[in-house]
Amino acid sequence: MAKIKTLANGSKKDVILKNASALFRKKGFKATSLRELAETMDIEAPSLYNHIDSKAALLEEICFGVAKDFTEYMNTIIGSKESAVDKLSKLIRFHIQKIYTDFDNVFVSNHEWKQLSKKQLVEFLIQRKAYENAFVEIINDGVKKKLFKTLHPQITVLTILSAVRGLEFLHSHKNEFSIEILEENMVQHLLTGIIK
Amino acid sequence: MAKIKTLANGSKKDVILKNASALFRKKGFKATSLRELAETMDIEAPSLYNHIDSKAALLEEICFGVAKDFTEYMNTIIGSKESAVDKLSKLIRFHIQKIYTDFDNVFVSNHEWKQLSKKQLVEFLIQRKAYENAFVEIINDGVKKKLFKTLHPQITVLTILSAVRGLEFLHSHKNEFSIEILEENMVQHLLTGIIK
DNA sequence: AATAAATACTAATAACCGTTAGTTTTGCAA
């Protein structure tokens, strides 16, 4: 009989993915070689192929993994009966928390999706667009219910998503602000700017 | 006597820089080859070296060119006697205008500065930090003069800079919104969120 | 201890990279 598991606590593949994510973030996907990645786990580059399909597959897993996380959370929000204000607040907080707890993956997904193969790239953009549309719908709902000012939902979504995305840059001085203070400030700034 | 100019309207080097900027934006610096760049002007890759020093030098010129533009504008703002609100408003509008009128260069500067050589990278980060500090000072001044709410200036600056940076993503549907509407919406959103 | 699967290794591949050297062509000035 075959034995597949290599370690009790997480497979070797997971370790590779984690190290790949860290390297891709620091140096970029193209600028990271498999030799370099292998070195982080003290093996030779060709040995990686006992666990992975290709370098490109690593990027796919990272990008679509992050996309899935955001899409799933968005679905729970959409299904809830909360106000548009509460939905928006929760989404903003989720973005902040994700960047804090899953920094490398989120960063790589945001920066390196262009390096996906043609087919994967198309699929990625479709998912991204769907997420954005769901976001726009929440804003639209808030405008209809007179909770928000009259504004351009698309521009507003872009402003909010871009603002939270920028937390990437806080990584170097992460310890200066607690995540709670960060959430409070940004939700305050971004929501009071549009609430009536 | 020597003749240096190749074209009446802008040197050949400028054309190379422009095409390089466009390619670096679309594919990334590492993913763009000099052969590919040469192809955009129907010459062979080695011929580029009659005009440029190296591939790395192209990225340098792009990144530091953009940095200079922003730094220079910041200096005129700092020197003015306007209120912190007006200063902030003008800076936000400048960011939006720059992305509109100099998209490729701004994008490349924002995304590919990590690929600068060690020495240039250090210098780039110094300039970036100085720009950020000047921004923070304006916010601080506004807080002191009771124009703004009590808030964390650094988080506020990060939020604003990130938000305007996100306009990169509007490039694909640039024609949906005029730059005036865009400016109005974003200034409104980002300023009323912090003004008392 | 024996067996078999998982996983490491070395060696080698073809492709591509930025860049240099050396040479030819081009285009303008005299």
Added chain:
DNA sequence: TTGCAAAACTAACGGTTATTAGTATTTATT
């Protein structure tokens, strides 16, 4: 037309890349 510099070309360089093939070694179960 001649001369000269600017700028193109071809050929080739050393280096690096992801990946494959084939083989040895480690690991775990029987």
